[in-house]
Amino acid sequence: MAFRYRELADALIQEIESGGLQQGHRLPSIRAMSQQRGVSITTVKRCYESLEAQGYLLSRAQSGFYVRDRQLTLLQPEFPVFDPSSRQIDNLSIIAEIHQSAINAHRVQLGTIQLAPSLLPVQALQRSLVRANRRAQGRALAYSQAAGEPVLLQALQAHFQQDGITCALQDLVVTNGCMEALSLAVDAVTRPGDTLALPSPCYSGQLQLLASMGRRVSEIPSTSRGFDLDRLEQLMADQAVSACLVATSYQNPLGYCLDAADKQRLAEMALRYRCPVIEDDVFGECGHTRQRPLPVKSWSRDGWVIWCGSVSKTLAPGYRIGWCSSGRFHPQVRLAMLARGLSVNTPLQLALADFMLSGEYRRHLNRLRLQLAAQVNSLCDSLRHHLDEHCRLAKPDGGYAVWVQLPEHCQGLQVYQAMKAQGINLVPGEVFSARNLYSNAVRLNAGNPWNAELERAVATLAESVRTLAPDACSPAGSGRR
Template sequence: MAFQYQLLAQQIAQKIYCGELHAEQRLSSLRQFAEQQKISLNTAKSCYELLEAQGLIYVRNKAGYFVQTQQAKAQTAVPLHPDFKSRPREVSNLELQIQIHEASANNRLIHLGSIQLSPNFIPVEALRRSIQRALKHCRPEDFLYNNRQGHPQLREALSAHWAEDGFFIAQDDIYISNGCMPALSVMLQSVSNEGDSIIVPTPNYNGQLQLLALLKRKIIEIPANTDGFDLERLEQVMQNSGAKVCLLTANFQNPLGFCLSNADKEKIAQLAEKYQCYVIEDDIYAECSFSQKRPLPIKYWDQAGYVIYCGSVSKSLSPSYRLGWFCLPQRLKHLHANLILQNDSVNTPLQLGLADLIFSRAYRQHLSELRPKLMAQVEAYRQFISLAFQGVEIRLNQPQGSYALWLQLPEQIDSLAMYYFAQQHSINIVPGQVFGEDSRYNNCIRLNAGHELSTEIQDAIRLLGEWVRGQLSEHKVA
């Protein structure tokens, strides 16, 4: 558990990383800072000393504390993304999708592929205490078959948690699932049929595309880039294609990392109502914002009940707990009985443990500590990748949250060949081929920045950089 001076230091560090506090800006004196924060002088001193040790601030003799000039961020250009026609398609590369999914669970590989947090970021002690308290205070009926909609305590906790973040979903509208993908699966099967087309922006999370292929749904792709996706094209497709469902991530989309503006989210909710097209919103990364304030979901602007809100704690807490949710709008309440039959029961002690983690404020404290760490770590990865690929013309996204990195390499590079080379050296990456159709992203890879930038990971990235340089040399000779 972090001490108060550490939490204060993290808050100041985030303001420095975000540019809210700029280089050479003078900070409050120790006495002023202690008074502002209502803390002791010793706590204020410990906070500033920690920031000084991290190289974020420095002290001038008889002048006070100042923000240290930071090393320039990697000025890598953002990836380019092609335009294309939007039409119904079958999802290809299913065998490769499954192979990549299996590799993500192989702990003998260096995990630069699957987007997951380092175990060192998981609040293990807080989780242990919450689960112990939950077991101590549970009722006899909690040991029987549970409510397939989810335990009322967890649904109440989630509703209160989101209300604190600025949007309200009634606990009766929340259904607990075994993670986000089962939630998406249940809702896709409830509002669409085999052979239907689902609107998706691409490049898009390969796991979603794999799910759509397994459910025998087609896709209609709309162009996306590091700023978001084409809302004009989205409206055209909603209006003309006959598709009645789209699957979207508005907050820190995987793999590009963009966060749509509030105006764009409101526009999407309006389009959904206008064309009676359901939006299944996968909001799994929202709590991994680099800002202390969580961005609002599209669901916030949903007035007519066409937005189905889904998520989980897999990216913000741990993928191993398999706790997610989908939220049913009133418009779809007639599906309740079918959903109860389709939705698998979720481990009751874990539900109660997560409810306790939320109600005890330990989960919110975890998020407060996690966000500045993620921002600093993602930037460290970006800096290191730029160095490791020195001499190669690369493009790299700069996400506003989460920890997925999208690396675009020169056109001559085949990322599938790179994937197989990496596998031979026990490195797991994800090639761009599985993020969309027509081989548009053959020279792209997705990398995970959720683990600490260890010596092992640095060596792996260097090896990938050397391989790319070797490939480019061969092309020049040819």
């Protein structure tokens, strides 16, 4: 579905990037732009707000909207090129230690990818919980049905349909979060000792999961624009991997989103080589515009793509409700669920169904996406302001993970320890690979509304980098202004 404000925003972005609208140029007032373009005042207002959130415009009180200065920048990160090879995952101890440190609520949360509580619709969720359980009466006290509560399955199907995603009810299974959905999918299509292809760097939780299941990994080179489909196809053609585990929409930690052509190609590769693709789409609803990108599943024929997601990154991590659309592997997924005796919290399923069917979830997403865009923009602006030009920055297409490449001899693990000593959490890059790559990188969280505490944390990060890599950086205090 096309939105008029989005069409206007795209037109203005094109004018800005082509130089038709110069930096510092004052845009017409909302009313004047409405008259010029023949659209409503509401459309222009939403357009301007969207462009401000994306960093194209700057609003000034009692003055209007101006084209923002976008010259101050850091270069894109550089990523290693390597030949994929099957290997065990042996860096679990450092991953576990960092994960445990990251949940410490007393530290500034610049590391773990999670939303600030202030962004969550707590009261609306509570109303849905009370309303749904009152309506269900005794049903809310029983074990959930094996595939999930029918009312939630129907709510999910209707919700996906609004985004143009077709999902058959008989293929859909409700899970305890996205990680359980991924675990079921891995169990359904591989066996211990098998090798799965993963883009590199990849989410450290995926590495933990596969290691716990006795699987091996073959990492695929990536950049901040996506991963190497040619190398992945060669692995499939050579039958060097049993399956693929990928995130194609706002991948954690790089934040890229593959275009439709690459997603279609990946779905076709899965069919051609009979190689299952497990799609981790947990950030799919965390874009910075109202239009959600379609998952690879939308191009899948004959069910070779298993689509997994949850509401953990958009709504309430504590709900632990996810889903798995299992395609041709539905019998195997159901068998894996029965073997584990899995059951998902019934009252929370009913509450989430009510929240979706009432329209509250859609309204929340529309607010959240603009807020995420603004927060990512604020964090990236702060990084550009404080970091030396020897650092590099990958601004995500969506989501709220931000990847920073440090000077060559600056170790992310040392930066992590220095920041931890000052009460600040971040995640070093080496936990995102089983090949000991990305030691001079860190991943940051933009899930919090910007404030002075976060600004000081970024300034502390910049000072730590200058202290740990003095030969590579400008003199202290000469960060990018």
